[in-house]
Each structure stands twice: as structure tokens, then as C-alpha cells.
Amino acid sequence: MFRFENGNCIALGAFNVYIIQPGWLIDQGIVQQPTGMLVESSMERPGFRFKGVTKGDMKSTWMINPDRIIVESGDAKEDCGTYIAKVLEKLPWTPLTAIGNNFAFSAPSESLPSLPPCVNWIPTNPDGANLVERSIGASLERDGVILNVQLAACSEKIWARVNAHHELVGNKLEERSDSARSAAKSYFADKAAGIALLEQLMGVTVSND
Secondary structure (H helix, E strand, C coil): CEEEEEEEEEEEECCCCCCCCHHHHHHCCCCCCCCCEEEEECCCCCCEEEEECCCCCCCEEEEEECCEEEEEECCCCCCHHHHHHHHHHHCCCCCEEEEEEEEEEEEEHHHHHHCCHHHHCCCCCHHHCCCCCEEEEEEEEECCEEEEEEEEECCCEEEEEEEEEEECCCCCHHHHHHHHHHHHHCHHHHHHHHHHHHHHHHCCCECCC
């Protein structure tokens, strides 16, 4: 049984990190004022990340960079896509290129013998080298959405990963913003579709919570 580890929604485009700040997100009603907040930045590139530090506060971590916004959570019930959609609704003229909804599930490495033979066929130490990862994946396109699924066996865990890549439609910024918000709002639908595809193609069982 694979269980949920984390999920995130990524918006790719051009973002003003001096506008999209924690205070702005709170003022706009996109996130609630946390009791405590941890903000981290890098000297190597503009941007920052922040999250709540008190139990019961924000269940998501935000990463704001000039070329992307990522909202991530380890809570299976947290809708990361809704946060992205709310930001884009407030900034409809933001140049955007794509939306990605991503999910990771894990199982103990002891589960390896029960995985499909297509994952197990590679020896663990070919030519005496240490094998870091064995993986198999598939990509399907439907209605402009590319759904990628992967099984990866590592030393400590086995990972089942889902990526839903949404190319945006429309020539005007407002049209692409509408397309991006719709894609972000499909966060849970993409999760369900990815789980179904993992179970259908890979023959594994994945928990949705």
C-alpha cells in the first residue's frame, strides 16, 4: 500500500516577488494570519519560502520565485491548487506558461517483492556498482493535460509519483489566467486520475489520504 507523502501545485510564469509577500497574501484573504511564521531566503537568487511554525497554523509551505510559485503540503486534504488559483485571480495579468499538480506516495522498501516484475528486473548491483534507483514510468495526454506516473524503488522507500502538466490555452493574458486557474483547481481531480492510472498500469494500491 502506497500512502500519501506530499503534494504541490506549481505555477510557471513571471512573478513579482516584491508584491507576492506573506503580508499581501494575508491581506488578500488567501491565507490566514499564522500565530508564528518562518521565512527563509537565499543570497544566490531572489525569492523566499515561508510556512507556519505553530501547530494548527498553515498546513502549506509557499515558495515564491521570479519564475514560479509553489505551494506544497504534507496534508492529503490540503488543496494546494486553490491557493494558486486565488493568487492568479488577484493578479490576472501575470504572464503564465504552465501549471503542474504533483503528488508523491511511498511504501516501505520491504514491499519491493510485491511490485510488478517490470520494476524488479534490474539487479541491485550491476557490475558491482551501487544502484541508487530503479524506476519505470508512463505519460498519457488527454484534453491538453499530460499525466505522468512513475514507480521508483530506492534503498529506503518505494515511491509512486504523479505529475499532471497543464499547458495553458489562449493568446491574451486574461485567457491564459483563466486557463491556469482552471488547471490549478483540478488539483484533487488530477490526484485521483493519477492514482487510478498508477493502479491500472502498475498494478499497485495507492491510498488517497
